[in-house]
Every structure is written in C-alpha cells, then in structure tokens.
Amino acid sequence: MRTKFAGLVATIAVLAAGVPMIAHHSFAAEFDATKAVKLTGAVTKIEWLNPHTYFYMDVTEICQGTPAPQGQETAWKCSPADKSKAPNWGLEMGSPNGLMRQGWTRNSMKIGDVVTVEGSAAKDGSSIGNARTVMIGGKRLFAGSSQTTNP
C-alpha cells in the first residue's frame, strides 16, 4: 500500500516535472522538451525491447502545446493528422524492466489498441516522440523512466 502510494506520488511528481528522465541516452540530443505533443491513434507495432520500449501508432489526431508549469494543464491545439505526412509515429518509452516496475507488463498494450500518448516530439521534426504517459482503455500509464524505477 505504502509502495503504491509512493509510486503514485512519484508518478505525479514526474507528470508535474514534465521532463522525462532518460538515463540511458541524452534526451535533449533527440527530443525537444518544449515541444509537447498529444497523439491519438491505433497501435501498429510494439518493440518490448531494451534499452527503450518502442511502439508505433497510426495517428489520427495530433495536439501540440507548450509544457505547462507545475500544477497547470497544458493547453493543446489539436488537429486531425495530415494523412499525406507519415501519420505513423514511433514512440519511445522506458526499458521493459523500468516499465514493469511502473506496473506495465508486455501485454499492457496490444496491436490495435487505440491509445492517447502525451510526450515530447523529436527535435528534427520527424514522426518520433518520447512518451511520458499512455492512456490505454481509460487507464493512464506512466511510460517513461524515473530515477525510482530505472530507465
């Protein structure tokens, strides 16, 4: 129980902090923490692999925003995905061991699941992002890596 509560606190702290923790490689070399994205679509492929789990999704709606200060909601500007511009996104999450410490299993996400992802977009504008949270079936899962749970 205490562990669960601590986990919840950790998750909230992470969400509030806004910048995901990646111990394995430089976050800033690849992603832009100021480019918040919220993507909705169906999962097409999952790579439950180290050092980062990846999944791919056909994005039907893309929302963009600037990460809000702690305690405030991000203001999203949403639009339907432009189908001509590679609507299949690749999303990076934590490592399988880190995700399992967050309560994931390799079957938490399945191909075909419609998910909503919040995270950061790649600096180079490609359809790649770093997922911070994933909403699957009404359940919000922390997708990143924290000091607590290990990337």
Place this chain on the structure above:
Amino acid sequence: MRNRLLGRLAVATAAAVVWSAVVVSTQAPAGQAPPGPGGGRGRGAAAPTEPTPRLADGTVNLGRVVGEKGVWNVPYITNMGMRLVGADGQPLAPQAGGGRRGGAAPAAEGRGAAAAGAPLGGGEGAAGGGRGGAKSEPWVPFQPWAAAVYDYNSKNQSKYDPEGYCLPPGGPRMMATPYPAEIIQLPEQKRVIMIFEGATHIWREISMDGREHPKGDALNPTYLGHSVGHWEGDTLVVDVVGFNEATWLDYFGHPHTDQLHVVERFSRPNKGTLHYEALIDDPGAYTRPFTVAWDIPWRANGELTEYICQENNKYLQRLTDDFGQPIFGKK
C-alpha cells in the same frame, strides 16, 4: 565498428577544441527544464533509524540481511561537478536559491527533486533533459583541455555520452547510473562483489586480500579499472587504477584520462543509506584531486532484473555527428 567509433570520437574531440575556442556560450542556463523526477525514490526504503546491519564477525554489512530482499537504489548524478565536497564534507558548488540539489546531502534528492524547482544553472536537474550549455564550473579544477571538452559535451547536449552507446560507466559513475545495484561481501574469499543492473549489466570485483595493483604492462586499462579494498573501521575503502579513457565521469561529460586514480569510501550509517565518497585524482585532466559524495538509498523490497542495453538501441541508429552524418546508421 569499434575503430570507427573511436575515429569518430577522435574527430569529435578535435572538433571540441576548435568549437570551444570559437563559441561563446550564449545559451541560457538549464533552468528552463524542471528538475528531474525522483519523487518517491525512497520507495520501500528502510527507515533511517534502523541500525546498520552487520555480519556475524561485526563487519558492516553493505548488502542484504539474510532472508530479506533489497537493492541500492542508485541515483542519477547527472553532473558530478555539483557533487564536489570540501574537506568538511560540505558542497563546493553554489547552493543559491536552494534550487541546486544539495551536493553532500542527496538523501533529500528523491523526495525533493520535483519540489525543488528552482533553476539549476549549469547544474544537474535537467534529468536527462536539456543540458543547457553548462559552462565549466569554476570550483572544478579543470585543466584547460578538460574544460574545453566539457564545454563541448555541454554544447551538444551530451549526445556522444558513451552510456548512450550502451557502453559501461567507469569510476564513480557506476554509483551514479540510475539502476539498482547490490554489494555482496565474501569475507571468507577475501573479496567484495558489486553487481550493477544498469548501463551494461556490469560487475566489479574488489580484492580484499591485501594484494597490490598490477604494475607496468600487467595493468591493462579497462572500463572499470582494477580495485583493491580494505576496511577502515566501518568504511570500505577501495583504491582503483587502470582505467581506460572510454568513459565519462558523468552524463554531463566531465572527462578523465588513463591517469585516473579513484579512492572510494563506502559506509552505511544506517540500514537505509549507503554513503558514497570518491576522491578523483587525475593529473591528466585536473589540476588537483577533488572529492565527490552522495547518499544512495536502500530499496528494501527491490531485486535486480535483466536489462540488456545493447538489444535495440535506436538512439545509436539515429545518432549523427557534428556534420549531420549518421555515425552508425545507414548513410
């Protein structure tokens, strides 16, 4: 592949010198990025009041108590420069605004990380996020070339960090790479084994039989170096030499040379805390020795799991050099 990597690194290092010479840092401090998550790092931690466990012979037990679980929840020390302590154990890095995480008192780091939201100019706290163009810290006794390399690593967001390539940490960074670790004492065998889940599933063996370091060519430079240890009261003191030059001291890119000599001090003031100190003596990169220190909390219900970093490292596949060319990926 390896030679190619080294070649690239050589190019990168050469570029570093030029780069640092011409570029004046105009970047804002890393303050825009909130400090990293770390909340709840005390998860499952033993109460600090629980006494230090001991082996049957009275030696401090730096590992598990028989019949219990537990791992050391190694924190992410992104910037070793912020962990320098003076002879009095107090942090040398500026502590202005309370925003910089307390150098010598990182026990509070886990709980306070998210709350301590003040800007961390050039310090840690970006948590793998923006490096923010940290300048060489004046309290770190850099040689000029080492400062230049550090600034270069800062400017390019640590993109060439060997750990991002799934190469192991070396020296004090082993205790600063945020995956759990275990310390297993084998007194009857006169050695101590440390197992690290993270980075690359590394282990270290610390000889406790009084041997000396190999001399001359018998000392082959390695990532983790050669470790010999002894007890000074309740403190395990480990002397390490024989490092190669393939690691950084931290994520922020403090460099070192193969002249690096580290003296580590491990103590367990209570069941829930491993206090770690490391004297970093590298006359090849720094003008004088300095000491870094931090605390590592015990996660009482923790166990090591598998983590094979090399499996699917897409970061590496996408990594480009300073000229925009793929380093490992398709050209």
